[in-house]
Amino acid sequence: MKLPVSMEPSPSPAAQRRAQPGPLRVLVVAGEGSGALLQSLRQWAPDLGVDVEAAPDLPRAVRQLAAQRWDVVLAVLGERADDDVTWWVEALRGAAGSPQLLTAAHRPSMGLVLRAEKLGVLDLLSLPVRREDLLRALDRVRAVATEVPLPLPEAEAHAVGPYALVGQSPAMLEVYKLMARVARSNATVLVEGESGTGKEVVARAIHLNGPKAAGPFVAVNCAAIPENLLESELFGHEKGAFTGAVARKVGRFEQAAGGTVFLDEIVDMSLALQAKILRATQEREIERLGGAGTIPVDVRLIAATNRDLNEAIKQGRFREDLYYRLAVVTIRLPKLAERGDDLVLLTAYFVRQFAERYGKRIAAISDRALDLLRGHTWVGNVRELRNVIERAVIVATDTTLRAEHLPDELRGEEAALPDRPSGAHLTLAEVEARHIARVLTRTNGQIGAAAEVLGIHRNTLTRKMKEYGL
Numbered sequence: 001m002k003l004p005v006s007m008e009p010s011p012s013p014a015a016q017r018r019a020q021p022g023p024l025r026v027l028v029v030a031g032e033g034s035g036a037l038l039q040s041l042r043q044w045a046p047d048l049g050v051d052v053e054a055a056p057d058l059p060r061a062v063r064q065l066a067a068q069r070w071d072v073v074l075a076v077l078g079e080r081a082d083d084d085v086t087w088w089v090e091a092l093r094g095a096a097g098s099p100q101l102l103t104a105a106h107r108p109s110m111g112l113v114l115r116a117e118k119l120g121v122l123d124l125l126s127l128p129v130r131r132e133d134l135l136r137a138l139d140r141v142r143a144v145a146t147e148v149p150l151p152l153p154e155a156e157a158h159a160v161g162p163y164a165l166v167g168q169s170p171a172m173l174e175v176y177k178l179m180a181r182v183a184r185s186n187a188t189v190l191v192e193g194e195s196g197t198g199k200e201v202v203a204r205a206i207h208l209n210g211p212k213a214a215g216p217f218v219a220v221n222c223a224a225i226p227e228n229l230l231e232s233e234l235f236g237h238e239k240g241a242f243t244g245a246v247a248r249k250v251g252r253f254e255q256a257a258g259g260t261v262f263l264d265e266i267v268d269m270s271l272a273l274q275a276k277i278l279r280a281t282q283e284r285e286i287e288r289l290g291g292a293g294t295i296p297v298d299v300r301l302i303a304a305t306n307r308d309l310n311e312a313i314k315q316g317r318f319r320e321d322l323y324y325r326l327a328v329v330t331i332r333l334p335k336l337a338e339r340g341d342d343l344v345l346l347t348a349y350f351v352r353q354f355a356e357r358y359g360k361r362i363a364a365i366s367d368r369a370l371d372l373l374r375g376h377t378w379v380g381n382v383r384e385l386r387n388v389i390e391r392a393v394i395v396a397t398d399t400t401l402r403a404e405h406l407p408d409e410l411r412g413e414e415a416a417l418p419d420r421p422s423g424a425h426l427t428l429a430e431v432e433a434r435h436i437a438r439v440l441t442r443t444n445g446q447i448g449a450a451a452e453v454l455g456i457h458r459n460t461l462t463r464k465m466k467e468y469g470l
Contacts, residue, residue, distance in 0.1 A: 215259025241290025
């Protein structure tokens with residue numbers, strides 16, 4: 001008796017690679033004078049895991065393409081390389097088995113590289129072909145065959161100006177609840193969290209949902225401004241207040257009148273300046289550098305830090321009275337590693353955002369790429385994930401984001417991924433979708449055969465395919 005499909009175990013990606021059936025079938029199309037290339041390919045074939053056959057000219061290549069299924073076509077481009085690569089892309093568009101196009105050229109130009117990339121060519125190699133370059137390209141073919149595309153989930157985003165809040169994890173739900181409660185007041189808020197967790201986005205959301213939403217939101221990164229300039233930046237100065245003060249300057253507190261001042265990395269300011277921040281929050285007034293009187297300011301203050309303020313107080317680097325003034329309400333943001341499946345939702349959101357920006361059509365992420373994202377430590381949290389996904393979208397060449405599109409530092413962690421049962425740390429829906437996708441891949445998309453393997457009715461499989469977007 002078979003297990004229900006949602007519980008039936010499926011092989012891990014690493015196990016799938018070990019079970020990859022047979023060598024890749026490579027058709028080499030090379031003109032006269034390519035004997036050395038063919039000799040090298042046949043010599044390397046056992047180590048590369050390929051079966052090599054050659055077609056000496058285009059007519060015979062076309063006949064061989066029509067008569068047999070190939071995994072890769074390696075075409076040596078001639079003197080009119082731009083035209084050749086376009087012809088090959090069109091020729092393989094309807095070929096049986098959808099072989100990948102690999103091209104080689106003498107001294108390929110930048111223009112040819114750009115054209116090949118635009119047309120979706122797997123790779124463009126330089127003649128004479130180096131074994132390591134060919135191996136890298138063939139590994140990409142195997143990756144496409146063994147990595148299962150998983151549809152990107154819908155990610156509901158709450159717009160916050162140019163940013164967005166994305167996530168449904170219990171940890172973020174608690175953050176949302178506290179934000180909703182505090183936003184309605186003018187209370188001072190302290191946002192704590194590691195670098196990249198979204199402290200400014202949370203501050204903006206509180207401002208936009210509060211009574212001062214119509215006023216400006218003025219953000220100041222205290223760590224990015226030299227200490228000797230920070231006071232002038234915050235409170236402004238009068239003409240002649242110091243050398244170089246040739247005109248009056250309005251500070252950030254005055255700029256934020258009727259709105260919100262957001263002080264990021266507040267622990268990075270001197271104790272003397274902390275005292276002036278304390279007065280500004282208590283008395284609702286400031287003094288410009290070189291000024292003779294006080295200036296009332298009507299602003300809401302939100303501060304943020306990625307450090308332990310209690311420890312800073314013990315070390316004498318932060319005023320305890322200012323801490324209590326700021327921490328009327330404290331919101332602690334979870335690390336990305338603590339947000340569970342928010343990683344998948346954030347990935348989907350960023351993929352769609354950058355795909356639209358860069359004119360790409362990406363609808364899925366491979367199971368191996370998702371494993372690598374899940375296994376990464378994410379020291380930089382959401383900001384690091386955003387940068388990784390932007391880079392991946394830029395270099396992606398088809399509609400699926402794959403492991404090869406991720407940065408080297410993430411792909412270098414692939415060897416450390418355990419051959420865990422597929423589904424560890426995944427939802428049941430993810431496990432089921434992944435297993436169905438694998439079976440469909442093995443049965444070449446034949447629904448009847450896949451349903452038989454899965455032990456379910458054909459109509460049930462069709463319904464599940466529609467449900468998971470397969």
